[in-house]
Amino acid sequence: MRTRWLLFVLAVLLFAIPLHAQDGQTSRPLPAGLEQQLKSKVEQEQQEKSRLITAEELLALKRVYSPRVSPDGKWVLYGMTTPDIENNTGNSDLYLVSVDGESRRQLTTSPKGDFGGVWSPDGKRIAFLSTRDGAPQIYVLPLEGGEARKITSIEDGVSNLSWSPDGKLFAFTSDVKMDSTVQERYPEYADADVRIYDDIPVRHWDEWNDEKYMHLFVLPVEGGEARDLMYGERWETPLKPFGGAEQIAWSPDGSEIAYVSKKTEDFAASTNSDIYIVNVTNGSTRNITEGMPGFDRDPLYSPDGRWIAFHSMARAGHEADRNRLMLYDRRSGEITELSRTLDQWVGPTVWAPDSKALYFAAEDGATVQVYRIRVNNGEWEILTGGMYNHDAGLDITPDGKTLVYGRRNFNMPTELFAQKAEKNERPWPLTQENTAVLMNVSKARIEERWIPAVDGKKIQTWVVYPPDFDPSKKYPLITYCQGGPQATVSQFFSFAWNFLLMASEGYVVVAPNRRGLPGFGQEWNDAISQDWGGLPMQDILSATDAMLQEPYIDRNHVSAIGASAGGYAVFWLAGNHEGRFSSFVSHCGVFNLESMYGATEELWFTNWENGGPYWDAEARRNYDTHSPHRYAQNWDTPILIITGEHDFRVPYTQSLEAFTVAQVKGIPSKLIVYPKENHWVLHPQEQLIWFEEFFDFIGKHRK
DSSP states (O other): OHHHHHHHHHHIIIIISOSSOOTTOOOOOOOTTHHHHHHHHHHHHHHHHOBOOOHHHHHHSOEEEEEEEOTTSSEEEEEEEEEETTTTEEEEEEEEEETTSSOEEEOOOOSSOEEEEEEOTTSSEEEEEEOTTSSOEEEEEETTSOOOEEOOOOTTOOEEEEEOTTSSEEEEEEEEEOSOOHHHHOGGGTTOOOOOOSSSOOEETTEEOOSEEEEEEEEETTOOOOEETTTTOSOOSSOTTTOOGGGEEEOTTSSEEEEEEOOOSOTTTOOOOEEEEEETTTOOEEESSTTOOSOEEEEEEOTTSSEEEEEEOOSTTOTTSOOEEEEEETTTOOEEETTTTOOSOEEEEEEOTTSSEEEEEEEETTEEEEEEEETTTOOEEEOOOSSOBOOSOEEEOTTSOEEEEEEEETTEEEEEEEEESSTTOOOEESOOTTHHHHTTBOOOEEEEEEEEOTTSOEEEEEEEEOTTOOTTSOEEEEEEEOOSSSOOOOSOOOSSSOHHHHHHTTOEEEEEOOTTOTTSOHHHHHTTTTOTTSHHHHHHHHHHHHHHTSTTEEEEEEEEEEETHHHHHHHHHHTTOTTOOSEEEEESOOOOHHHHHHHOSOHHHHHHHHSSOTTSTTTHHHHHHHOGGGGGGGOOSOEEEEEETTOTTTTTHHHHHHHHHHHHTTOOEEEEEETTOOSSOOSHHHHHHHHHHHHHHHHHOOO
């Protein structure tokens, strides 16, 4: 009875009470010894009930996203998707949680998707997008209760919703037909199914280009006629495929909107996006970043109207240049870099309500933390800490005292947290949507190592151990090869490459932040360009070799896995691993740099990474040296190859080429093709098959 009481008390102290001091009071610690006693009891109880996570449980976890603080600072609106494995889909709804974390309620319950929620300026209503009547449309829900009212009935649907600060207008994006269809050009052949192009790109990410362009619209809040603010333009906003509402912003007085677009004739080879200001009343438009040749994105007006903050990359054609935080002075038109002393990529950003500082998420090594930077002098500091990514949404209360953000790590999917907007403050949970499922799931042990590279530099590396790790036993090893190619191996929680699940299946995982990844300065990040098969691959081998020296690693059971540029790494290692690995898994990997150049849709990427097209004399060396297909004669190890037919970034023919090599050479190999998927596998039943095949393949192939 005493044990149960102690457990109950600790549960209340740890989970029910927000973990922060309120109203200026100092939080009081538990009596000496009691906290440790209670924790020990809980740990003992959890160990007795602990179990290993399964793929089904992983994919059934809820996905929390997009926190938005209410105008009065008391509530946080957020979205959550609940997977439905049986029906091979998921359902999104909107929820409210109080900023102190003590109250929560569900706002929408439609069996269709409800998402993209935004507050009215007075905080009395919420507008959102819903597919309950087909294509996404705008609905408005009164906060005090009642039914949601449908505002739009636009044939192609609505996306990227926002509410004007004066409360009078909605802004949104929707497709506009600008060009003739093939059927309109050839009405006598009405049944013909043909695509005709006279320019590149002809497709993007997972869709073929057609006669429609996504434009920016405004619409009275009560409904009526929408006005196209990009009328007659054959350009789009936001940038596809990943740009969203963060690329569209209202001025504080509601008179203008800043939006991002890439209005360049050299579309396939250029990264020159700009920020445009459009007058909501008369539609006049001007470019405020003209002459800046790289990506310019994510405009954000300061609350006092003086500035527009935005993100910018300096170098033309480079998608992975340092993402800088810039300030545009609306009085003088001058643009300055605020983050000039920070050698990291600036991520999601929000203004302080007094316009004197900005808060943003950025890497700090191999984690993502929240920073604050001062407008007057560019001085910055890190406010968060720990082995977490604080990168899934960022907002601040109107009084400037409380930050809200999503937090995750290898053992935990994103949940929302809040903390005082100062350094070293302890965060408190706002959501615990997956706590009940994960409470008794055994956690993987995470270790950070710095492993020597072949040139004497150090490689930050994560090592993830099985929950019941015993150093006296032997464990198979997985070498994880990161994609991107420029994307940090940070404390993410992936629903595909999930380290907790791999560890729970009995594998030790080594995940190096090899050369060519951000988080460790731009020089380290740039080191992969035109050297894909050079030092970055040696970094992966160095991390693998370091783990092979450990007595608890089974040297006969070692797998290399990865997707996209990580899939490239797998293909390259297959021809250059000198017997280290017993199996390989490549998902949507790049196999042949020459054919990749002719089939991918973003030529600026291959031009930068390889130094130009494959027929260019100077670039030719990179294609000959770094293309995995050049080393196919060395392939001798079992390989699993996975691809999606709708992947236009790394077309599925890359995987077909590699599979042909393995089959012709008589290597044990398997090809999995997903007809409905793109660069990622997004449907839960397809994902479950992915995991079944993945663990079966690497489990049975030993040297």
